[in-house]
Amino acid sequence: MRETGKIKLGISIGDLNGIGCEVILKTFEDSRMLDFCTPVIFASNKTISFQKNELKIGVNYNGIHKVEQALDGKVNVFNVWRESPIVKFGEATPEAGKYALLSLRAAVAALKKGEIDVLVTAPINKNNIQAKDFNFPGHTDFLAQELGGESLMFMVTDELKVGLITDHVAIKDVATTIDAKLIKSKALAIENSLKVDFGIRKPKIALLGINPHSGDNGVIGKEDEEVMKPAIEELIKEGHLVFGPYSADSFFGSDNYTKFDAILAAYHDQGLIPFKTLSFGKGVNYTAGLDKVRTSPDHGTAYEIAGKGVADHSSFKEAVFTALKIFKNREEYQELTANPLKKQRLKR
Structure with missing residues (x-):
């Protein structure tokens, strides 16, 4: 003490x-x-x-x-x-x-x-x-x-919180790095941080799709259909308030992000570009999960x-x-x- x-x-x-x-x-x-x-x-x-x-x-x-x-x-x-x-x-x-x-x-x-x-x-x-x-x-x-602990890059302000499934990973390696286990691990890390670190009792978390338009039902890549959606369904069955995958290009511009306590982006720029655009100078990089x-x-x-x-x-x-x-x-x-x-x- x-x-x-x-x-x-x-x-x-x-x-x-x-x-x-x-x-x-x-x-x-x-x-x-x-x-x-x-x-x-x-x-x-x-x-x-x-x-x-x-x-x-x-x-x-x-x-x-x-x-x-x-x-x-x-x-x-x-x-x-x-x-x-x-x-x-x-x-x-x-x-x-x-x-x-x-x-x-x-x-x-x-x-x-x-x-x-x-x-x-x-x-x-x-x-x-x-x-x-x-x-x-x-x-x-x-x-x-x-x-x-298990680290999570978590960019936070009072109004906006964005975590990353992959952080310092080259774009060419993002799709092969993301699997159901990693998605669930990062989603649970965000949920725990929101409860313990930010005092949010029942956090709602949005996940962004890996591909443009979350793959358009497999037309633009199959990762969202075969990896992201099943992982989200498992989390929902386990009682977690996770939603998605949402198309990243319109998610922030439509103010959809304001309906959630945190957003989990698939990769670095997908999450950090909108975060820094909306909050630059006020944002904080927090290493959650430790x-x-x-x-x-x-x-x-x-x-x-x-x-x-x-x-x-x-x-x-x-x-x-x-x-x-x-x-x-x-x-x-x-x-x-x-x-x-x-x-x-x-x-x-």
Whole structure:
């Protein structure tokens, strides 16, 4: 149990040449944020000092060498390294990838040990972060290996939630990757997350078809008829409120999405293009299905504006609030589960 009641929020720094440090520092430049959590940035005093001076962001911080030294009411910087990395704003350099990985590994280690309660990750460059011990297409796959549970990329706002059956999979491999087992697994992961993480008692989930027009009864591919529909029918028989498959091209434009608590898309762009179009700057990338809470903003390194001081920190701030909200929802759910009388009152 947390002694102070404040959630200890870990932050991995992301690519030093991108806008990660900027959106982090801008978020906590507002001292009111410290009323909600105790932030711990995994980087170094020298790195944060350089970034805040270059970007002219007025943030005071407390340097620490152990997570337990973090002080409430302060922005804490856990010193992962002592040297001063060379920062080249807007460039994808091996050095930036090296320090992004050092920060991420240190933050995840602290999360696994319970030294921090939740993790918010600043954007990485998926190419320069690659290493012998990091051969993943992104945060989600790495976290799936490091943390318990089955990961699901879940893009969320208060009004719109979109999960993916396949995330970082090439288009040519999508149809062969999706089978009934995977569909059911992801649908159940979304349902559980909606209940536990977002407090929705009886979630309704829409599934989007794999092919254009959901295959048009087999005219445009047979995957929807032979794989998607039988999986949905099984889920319905088991008592789950899942519907579809819906034709993806008209689903969002017709506002059909507003009738559901979440949408499960077949592949990355099918889900993320409409999500980011409808909510860019407000959306959060949440890795659902894990034993620990991790969120991130819905944008990348944004090299084109890095170092200019013009980055919008709205999505990072939303990622912080979402992580805190999910953590509290999980605590409440566990309490209700452990106390049958409270759970009974909730059902009424």
